[in-house]
Amino acid sequence: MTTPELGLPMAVPAPGLPATVRIHEVGARDGLQNEKATVPTEVKAEFIRRLAEAGLTTVEATSFVHPKWVPQLADAEQLFPLVRDLSDLSGTALPVLVPNERGLDRALALGATRIAVFASATESFAKANLNRTVDEALAMFVPVVDRAKAQRAHVRGYLSMCFGDPWEGPVPVAQVVRVCRALVDMGCDELSLGDTIGVATPGHVRALLAALGGAGVPVSALGVHFHDTYGQALANTLAALQHGVTTVDASAGGLGGCPYAKSATGNLATEDLVWMLRGLGIDTGVDLDRLIATSVWMADRLGRPSPSRTVRALSHKE
Template sequence: MTVTTSSFVRIVEVGPRDGLQNISQWISTDTKLDLIYRLECCGLRAIELTSIVSHRAVPQMADATKLLQDVHVQKMLAKSSVRLPVLVPNLRGFEIARAHGVKEIAVFISATEGFSQANLNCSCDEAVGRAREVVAQARQLGIAVRGYVSCIFEDPYDGPTEPSSVLGRVRELLDMGCYEVSLGDTLGTGNPTAVRVLLRYLQYHGISMTSIAGHFHDTYNQALANAWAAYECGVRTLDSSVGGLGGCPFVPHARGNLATETLVASFENAGIATGINKEALEGTAAWVRDLLRKG
């Protein structure tokens, strides 16, 4: 097994999208914009802004277009120093993102059939076909694409996930042109041993860890340990959400994401740079928690 040596880890902040999407109370567009601005000021250089999905499926994302039209967001999109992916499920969503100057999108598929039907209302093969159409259009226009694979360890409907299913989906996303694939422990049932086994399996079958990111939910307080296990296997990009916001709206009882402030503190304290201001990030996390308590 080849492990990438590096004293730096790249953090992808998913709070404005994955963190907020399943919160039942409406979060105003101005508050979302404030959150994005605060995250940028903390030094985060990869922030997932929003998702362009049906407002009936995910009401919290109904203001995606309004958010993208904001003057400050437009200025951020014009910068080359910040990556601002927007999640899109289909060509219609892609066209909206493109029209607003988005330079990076994300597409998502499931490793399992049950979750694909529940989340995307289609089979895995159909979801891959939709993603392939979007990626093809994006590549023609020079728009970068990040991929997501959900349910890497377990599906709430189908049970345990076969590593071969994860491998197949990762290969499909990379082959169609995604520069990186984020592996999602959607239910948060993974543990460090499971992370190592899966990543070694992927490596054995030719997947480079430089093209893999880890996205761990914290259902059983294992997300930070899982992130470290991924790092030890050579993964150098990790997703997290400020304040631990998030989880999956289609999975009952699945708790939130790995908190960005926890992830950053753990790696920085171990001498591994993140490029993020810990104190500012902790202040933003406290602001988010206070905001939701008052809401």
């Protein structure tokens, strides 16, 4: 009924927003990692290839974590070589997650040039996810980042639970700033501020970004990673853009399970983000039609519909 071909959304820029936004596409890694049924390696490679062809310039490819912890991504060694040529063909950045030095070794051996580490802003999640204290986890990342930088790799630092924690409740801004500062100090080129349980609201986003600025972390080094558990992801993204953030994480089709309900989303859907940015006249380079086609294709592989509102609206034309 309504399509981009009809000239919708109408592009109406708003003052004070960035001219371009880089979308850090996490569907192939963060989106798939909790899938119970194993997705064939060839399907993952095809997914990543289609995402790149849709115009996404950064497509996180996989994780070199121990197969025991994330069985779905146990094929990282087989997958990465299947997509590596994209970085030459289309200049697509293909970051991979590495949990430790062993993961770094595996990634570098395959020619990865962008890696990511995964820290926590709260003790509870550090314990649950990494079996370490926050500071022990940071200490573990120091040699990983050192060695990655020595190989001229780009390093992203993910930070979980930046707004709320399921065990601890609200997370103090100062606590998040301290861990961010540590990640920057150890050499991370970029941070991704994660609202892992989706509880952030725009004032909280603004307060954290302002505090990070006050602590000397440049906004150009900040990405935001919002979840749509309570429907807040896009409003929070708008608040971040208004603060000057130009890197936004999103997951094609909204892939990434919600712990609560099958069809509710975890990650912000890339399509919903692209719709908003397009309406704001902000360039992303993404072909929305091709992206939607890719998400529908992947949803068919997974056997359930995409939770992205934009995918649903535009893939059910009457």
